[in-house]
Amino acid sequence: MIKKTVTLVLGGIMAGTAAYSQAAPFEAYEQKIQGTDVTIKMVPIKGGEFLLGSPAGEKGRKADEGPQKKVTIDPFWMGAYEVTFDQYDLYADKDKDQAPLPDGMTRPSPPYIDLTLGMGKSGGYPANSMSQYGALMYCRWLYAKTGVFYRLPTEAEWEYACRAGAKTAYPFGNSDAQLKDYAWTAGNSGAVYHKVGELKPNAWGLYDMLGNVAEWTLDQYDEKAYAKAAAANPWNKPTGKTPRTVKGGNYDDTAENARCASRLQSDEAWNDRDPQIPKSKWWNADAPFVGFRLVRPVKQPTKAEAEQFFADVVDKFVGAR
Secondary structure, X not given: OEEEEEEEEEOOEEEEEEEEEEOOOOOOEEEEOOOOOOEEEEEEEOXXXXXXXXXXXXXXXXXXXXXXXXXXXXXXXXXXXXXXXXXXXXXXXXXXXXXXOOOOOOOOOOXXXXXXXXXXXXXXXXXXXXXXXXXXXXXXXHHHHHOOOOEOOOHHHHHHXXXXXXXXXXXXXXXXXXXXXHOOXXXXXXXXXXXXXXXXXXXXXXXXXXXXXXXXXXXXXXXXXHHHOOOEOOOOOOOOOOXXXXXXXXXXXXXXXXXXXXXXXXXXXXXXXXXXXXXXXXXXXXXXXXXXXXXXXXXXXXXXXXXXXXXXXXXXXXXXX
């Protein structure tokens, strides 16, 4: 059993430096979802330092990508792929999981339209159009289902993992000439998302970090977040229901909007077509370009800490404006 020291961002508090025991090897593994044949591949992301944001001269850079700041990130596991409909619908589709939900949990209301817009669903296509609430509730369900705590990545964790040690605009360099080999964007996607894992992974074994569907993070969006970012495990904790930060670009984005440092703030207009009053808290009818992937922190929280985390990032904002 290996003893280490780590600082963990959890549930709106900095848990501080604490010793933990890592019973399992820090290596890639498959998380099986009980009662199904569905698994989720998780890969280890070693901790380290990196420059968050982009340098002033980077092509396509926007003002909200700076100033660059050196930050330290603790180790974690991250999903090798974006969460797929095969994985998400075990929670979202009541017909696919006959087990009762834990007390206090609900399933997403069925979408009133085909959110895939015909682009594909079963067989490895990325889950899309869920709100950040829907993505976090999936994490909560997965925790109840497996006993392992999963969450969304912070914006800093996401960018650190995307770069995979690179200091350039893309994980493979500053030129976008190779982007077509790693990412589905406007230049090669045919205006649709694709099955996960069809292109090359980055150096740390993560697929589709750029392009395909953009990905929710845990952070409240703030144009000036980096100027205020902590030096270790920065997280701009939620203070309001919107906007939240989305990373990675999508299948309809230009190369400049699918760089490691690119940022996008969520927009309530993503649900304009929803005729319901109030509008769905689960789905964004006009955002087929948004999905998510999972993170598992190395230091697992206690049950009380996990419940407090979900209370702080999910329950607190239900019904909020």
